[in-house]
Amino acid sequence: MTASPTSPQILDLLRERRSPSVFDPTYELSDEQLASLLEAARWSPSNGNAQPWAFVVARRGDAAHEVLVGSLSRGNSGWVPPASAVLVTAARTTPERKPALADYARYDLGQAVAHLCVQAASMGLGVHQFGGFDHEALAAAYEVPDEWSIVSGIAVGRAWPVRERSGVDPSTAERELPERHRKPFSEFAFGSRFGEPLPLHPHD
Numbered sequence: 001m002t003a004s005p006t007s008p009q010i011l012d013l014l015r016e017r018r019s020p021s022v023f024d025p026t027y028e029l030s031d032e033q034l035a036s037l038l039e040a041a042r043w044s045p046s047n048g049n050a051q052p053w054a055f056v057v058a059r060r061g062d063a064a065h066e067v068l069v070g071s072l073s074r075g076n077s078g079w080v081p082p083a084s085a086v087l088v089t090a091a092r093t094t095p096e097r098k099p100a101l102a103d104y105a106r107y108d109l110g111q112a113v114a115h116l117c118v119q120a121a122s123m124g125l126g127v128h129q130f131g132g133f134d135h136e137a138l139a140a141a142y143e144v145p146d147e148w149s150i151v152s153g154i155a156v157g158r159a160w161p162v163r164e165r166s167g168v169d170p171s172t173a174e175r176e177l178p179e180r181h182r183k184p185f186s187e188f189a190f191g192s193r194f195g196e197p198l199p200l201h202p203h204d
Contacts, residue, residue, distance in 0.1 A: 020159035040119035073132035126159030
């Protein structure tokens with residue numbers, strides 16, 4: 001997706017980000033790459049510095065990955081397994097101190113994941129987040145403590161352009177090709193009251 005001449009200026013890696021569904025099944029993430037992704041998450045903002053996030057890293061071919069694949073929904077069972085790794089995210093919803101911090105656990109986790117995604121884009125990696133899997137079964141298999149809640153999966157790897165890979169499932173290929181679309185500011189940025197578009201004219 002390329003910016004139009006009238007688009008507000010943002011970093012190219014943000015504007016061009018996509019969520020690929022076709023990953024190179026031979027590409028392996030190095031320890032250094034995984035460490036960089038986790039380091040980006042580690043330094044994201046956190047309410048009260050609680051850092052209520054955790055990641056179970058399932059690398060393609062290991063035991064954690066095998067368990068993950070067995071928990072996937074039918075819609076995700078085709079495209080997720082070829083990714084180099086899947087990071088299963090969790091939020092601590094019952095903090096040891098300051099119970100009110102639980103209200104922000106998922107918010108903080110989302111910030112950590114956003115930082116991870118930007119770091120991945122800067123490294124030329126593709127990231128696709130998803131929620132279609134058996135959360136309870138996976139939490140049990142990974143022995144996740146009760147005070148933590150499994151939230152999502154993050155498939156990471158090297159994206160393959162659909163046109164360069166034969167045998168891609170047609171439904172997966174169909175998701176890859178269209179240009180991305182986003183809501184205009186008028187639908188989510190409000191001024192004096194909710195629902196009233198913010199008077200914003202960046203090109204005047």
